[in-house]
Amino acid sequence: MVLERVKTGIEGLDKMLNGGIPARRHVALYGGPGCGKTSFGFEYIYRGAKAGENGVYITLEETPDEILDNMRNTFPMMSDVDSLMEENKMEIAKPDKLGIEGVAEILEDRIVNNEAKRVVIDSLTIVKVMTRDIADYRQTLFEFLSLLRNLDCTTITTVEASKISKESVEYEIEHFVMDGIINLYNLDRGDKRIRALEIFKMRGTKHSRDLVPFKVTPSGIKVYVGEKVF
Template sequence: MGGEQLNRVKTNIDGLDDMLYGGIPEGNQIIVAGGPGTGKSLMSFEFLYRKAKEGVNSAFIALEEKPDMLIRNVKSAFDFEDLDKLIKSEKLIIGGESTATRLAAEGNSGSYSFGTVVSDMESIIKSNNAKCVVIDSLSLLKLIFEDNTEYRRSIVSLLADLRRMGVTSIVTVEMEQSDRDSLKFGTEFFVFDGIIIFYEMGEENKRMLTSEIVKMRGTDHSWALVPYEISREGFKFYTV
């Protein structure tokens, strides 16, 4: 972009940095959205795994799965042989179970609960001075609020908190449909720096996983609809 010097956080995921023209702009907070089974949580975890291997402290905030279950699911999907070592050394930490439990117990109590959740997240991030963070998923947090205006205001506050801590984050969002033709953006999409969408496309017996970058503030990016696959080695985005 006109000779602009931009610090980027490489994902080190096969093909994704090509789509991002070098990586996620440092300090951006982005949404990875998709329907069930599209792999958004797995891809987000791979991002942190590869950053931890690189020596970057990372934190996965799991709001919908217990950490041990998440690790079991990751191991069933990927051959990440050094995962346990990275977790033991706290280069990669996984937290959020207490937050999810509190949300389930308190139900809908608005901004007070949300403030507590944000405080819990901040504690997890600070526990290893994480620079790359995943929050999985925003859909659970939305259940706290009855009012969309209050929800949007609270998400803006969360993003400000993440920026203040100097992290680059991925936040997953569950979409009801995996079909591109049925795409609808929720209120949270408009306040994030970037949006990556995962789709399932094609006929029932010929489903294909595809992705596109809808938005990435501060940089240009690929506008192509890119197929991807999930193997034991991780994600691969077929950019050419």
């Protein structure tokens, strides 16, 4: 049987994923501040909306207007984002309840009533901060994953990484429970920083294991597959 895949639509990334994210899998997008997590997630939803797959972008910290303003400035090519939202092909939503309960309400509604197939949750960090201790966080993550596994959607959840370097990956609970992990880096190259990414794991598919450079450009994110990071 051919594995069903969801093409992210991000230039270069689907090639690294051997075609896309396996459908109904749940991927964590890790990165430090300003690494490009929000831009990545937003482009995933936007490309889906353009390709006929409805999506919902759930923001847990910034307001939907802030996200939209920033993304319009980052990606001037997304001039049709308003009409895609009017046609209910994509949506930016902020739950009014804190924690995974609020996320669950939005997802259950949009997946049933609007056939949303792509979901971004930005970011998991607020959920983590709200938990009392590591055991509580483990329990919350477990509930979060069970919720996602019961829904017909392919998700990208952003996670803020405070310490992230290619040499010393600190294993967190999310590393074990999520189906896939993509790491974004802002590498220090002396007088400048270079953006790079790697697919750290992706259950059920072959994928690139290279660290590759990427850029956030006005016409979208570009992942330079086959190029080396200098």
